[in-house]
Amino acid sequence: MQTTETKIRDKFLAYALPSIGEEEIAEVVDSLRSGWITTGPKVKRFESDFARYSGAKHAIAVNSCTAGLHIALTALGIGPGDEVIVPTLTFCSTANVVVQVGARPVLVDVGDDFNVTTEAIEAAVTPHTKAIVPVHFGGQACDLESIYEIASRFNLPVVEDAAHAVGTIYRDQKIGADAISQSMGRGLPAVTAFSFYATKNLTTGEGGMITTADDKLAEHMRLLTLHGMSRDAWKRYTTAGSWHYEVVEAGYKYNMTDIQAALGIHQLRRLDGFIETRQHYARLYDEAFANVPEIETAIRHSDRNHVSHLYVLRLNLKRLRIDRAQFIEELKAFHIGASVHFIPVHLHPFYQERFGYRRGDLPRAEALYECIVSLPLYPRMTETDVQDVIDAVQQIVTSNRK
Numbered sequence: 001m002q003t004t005e006t007k008i009r010d011k012f013l014a015y016a017l018p019s020i021g022e023e024e025i026a027e028v029v030d031s032l033r034s035g036w037i038t039t040g041p042k043v044k045r046f047e048s049d050f051a052r053y054s055g056a057k058h059a060i061a062v063n064s065c066t067a068g069l070h071i072a073l074t075a076l077g078i079g080p081g082d083e084v085i086v087p088t089l090t091f092c093s094t095a096n097v098v099v100q101v102g103a104r105p106v107l108v109d110v111g112d113d114f115n116v117t118t119e120a121i122e123a124a125v126t127p128h129t130k131a132i133v134p135v136h137f138g139g140q141a142c143d144l145e146s147i148y149e150i151a152s153r154f155n156l157p158v159v160e161d162a163a164h165a166v167g168t169i170y171r172d173q174k175i176g177a178d179a180i181s182q183s184m185g186r187g188l189p190a191v192t193a194f195s196f197y198a199t200k201n202l203t204t205g206e207g208g209m210i211t212t213a214d215d216k217l218a219e220h221m222r223l224l225t226l227h228g229m230s231r232d233a234w235k236r237y238t239t240a241g242s243w244h245y246e247v248v249e250a251g252y253k254y255n256m257t258d259i260q261a262a263l264g265i266h267q268l269r270r271l272d273g274f275i276e277t278r279q280h281y282a283r284l285y286d287e288a289f290a291n292v293p294e295i296e297t298a299i300r301h302s303d304r305n306h307v308s309h310l311y312v313l314r315l316n317l318k319r320l321r322i323d324r325a326q327f328i329e330e331l332k333a334f335h336i337g338a339s340v341h342f343i344p345v346h347l348h349p350f351y352q353e354r355f356g357y358r359r360g361d362l363p364r365a366e367a368l369y370e371c372i373v374s375l376p377l378y379p380r381m382t383e384t385d386v387q388d389v390i391d392a393v394q395q396i397v398t399s400n401r402k
């Protein structure tokens, strides 16, 4: 444990904090004053700004990424008796939505870059497989070329979980762009779901967006966001709308509000700047830890940018006298927050009891889980904060070397 001489900071450094500027605040206040506080013109504007930013024909705002993933699977007709391939190293949401549509999540292993491997996906395909859900872990794209190759070989739709990947680029295209699914997926149905949760690179507090190039899917998903009510039902309280609507399907209540969109419109304008700061801080961490044998930094592929949503390091536990949990406790004693992304889904009791998964089933994700630590990384941090984290990590490593 640290001594008083090694005290680095007095104030606790939160693991994550949003960057909300005056423009966002003014836009939210404008919504509140306007009287239009639920889905309305600002949601429409945010959707078209997001579609332009991502290079997608359709962008549909929702109240979370989870909601987006859920309606994507629903619109693709996935249900009981079907299997959906999901990496185990993800947030429970990615697999929960598969359960919610009545299908079976087939959990598969990941590589050292934390992303699902194409070998694992290919080995998991059966005649019951109805979709592949790759997760762009931490803000770095999966090997989409190979994933779409498998998808087109087996004629499977792809639902990309891009909760971490707003702004991520793969081979010159933004994640969620039509060009990816249309060229690599050769027109297969494909949807991408983004999260705007409080810790994400772009936040609306809670919120999400789904993009697709597919007109029919887009229309169906839009319907599902608002009770299955016929088109533009949100306009029914305006002069442009009508009181009359028809429910054509039992949909959900997944629409985004104008208050959230007010944040999103300005966050989107600032997104590339946020990403640059995150990448700069990630480089400072990488450089500082490059020669520390007790630590391995993230693998970065040269054909994709990494938008540094997460900064996950791997502890070389063979060289340390402490485990990952103790490492995080020591960081806390230095007044630094940290987290773990993620507890593999197949280790959660629900997935073990319902689907029979066991420890040992997906060994690479399990081995990663034992040694991963996510350090604070967000634009509201200062370089001094970053240096404090570096100093704390180096001191913990030095005092716990074997």
Ligand SMILES: Cc1ncc(COP(=O)(O)O)c(C=O)c1O
Residues within 6 Å of the ligand: 063, 064, 065, 066, 067, 090, 091, 093, 094, 135, 161, 163, 164, 194, 195, 196, 197, 207, 208
């Ligand atoms: C990989 C992944 N998928 C999905 C989600 C769900 O996002 P939301 O909270 O917007 O529903 C998260 C949330 O952090 C996530 O990390």
